[in-house]
Amino acid sequence: MYHDESAETAAAGGAAGGTEEPDQGLGHLLVSLQLTDSAFPSGFYTLSHGLEGFLQESAVDRESLPVLLHDLLRHGVGPSDATALALAHRAATAGDWEAVAATDRRLHATKLNREMRQAATRTGRQLLDLAAEVFGAAGVAAYHREVTARRAPGTQAVAAGVVYAEAGVPVRQAVAADLYAFCASFAGAALRLRLTDHRLAQVLLRRTAPVIEETTRRALARGPEDLGATTFAADVMSARHERAEARLFAS
Numbered sequence: 001m002y003h004d005e006s007a008e009t010a011a012a013g014g015a016a017g018g019t020e021e022p023d024q025g026l027g028h029l030l031v032s033l034q035l036t037d038s039a040f041p042s043g044f045y046t047l048s049h050g051l052e053g054f055l056q057e058s059a060v061d062r063e064s065l066p067v068l069l070h071d072l073l074r075h076g077v078g079p080s081d082a083t084a085l086a087l088a089h090r091a092a093t094a095g096d097w098e099a100v101a102a103t104d105r106r107l108h109a110t111k112l113n114r115e116m117r118q119a120a121t122r123t124g125r126q127l128l129d130l131a132a133e134v135f136g137a138a139g140v141a142a143y144h145r146e147v148t149a150r151r152a153p154g155t156q157a158v159a160a161g162v163v164y165a166e167a168g169v170p171v172r173q174a175v176a177a178d179l180y181a182f183c184a185s186f187a188g189a190a191l192r193l194r195l196t197d198h199r200l201a202q203v204l205l206r207r208t209a210p211v212i213e214e215t216t217r218r219a220l221a222r223g224p225e226d227l228g229a230t231t232f233a234a235d236v237m238s239a240r241h242e243r244a245e246a247r248l249f250a251s
Helices: 005-016 026-036 051-056 065-093 097-110 114-134 138-148 156-166 171-192 198-221 232-242
Strands: none
Touching: 026 156, 026 171, 051 171, 051 232, 065 097, 065 156, 065 171, 065 198, 097 114, 097 138, 097 156, 114 138, 114 156, 114 232, 138 156, 156 171, 171 198
């Protein structure tokens, strides 16, 4: 007969008392998990983050996939979206909504082609609309009205910064969570484009974790004057993708 020793160990630990960790801060973790879940309909599933453009130009394969992702994190998403998220989070926490809008406009201006601007604002507006209903935070609803009135573009990263701040998620955790959401979305796109399989996609995500930590640390140290990506090849691929005759993804 099978004897489950783990059950006895767990029961013994529970009976001892005092060994169970307090659940303080789990609310913030749960918000992060919900926002980064691929089932959260913010529109991320429609984006390949430039990957489809690279594939169409035969500029990426299974072996070079991790290198591309790490380069996009270090030179694209990190200096632009992750930095904007951190700036917006701090401004929203301080109640400085003009600074939030200024970050939003600056991030929008740094996106060099129409496809990336449209992708950023479509997912950002969808996130604000949905988060206002899901989390019910006054700041989220107020900034959603600003975006709806066209007084701010509503880029995804800034919208995420506002949502995380209003939900009380610490800025470091917010930046790391959103970078993970980007990587999970990128891996999902690679799966749909047949550049990886389910097992290797998980290996890719795990091996990217140190780069996410590095990118988070650098994003938190940047100011508004440092906002902007330097991924020229990705910009070119995205511009070509914008004119492609057949596309699976919006970006």
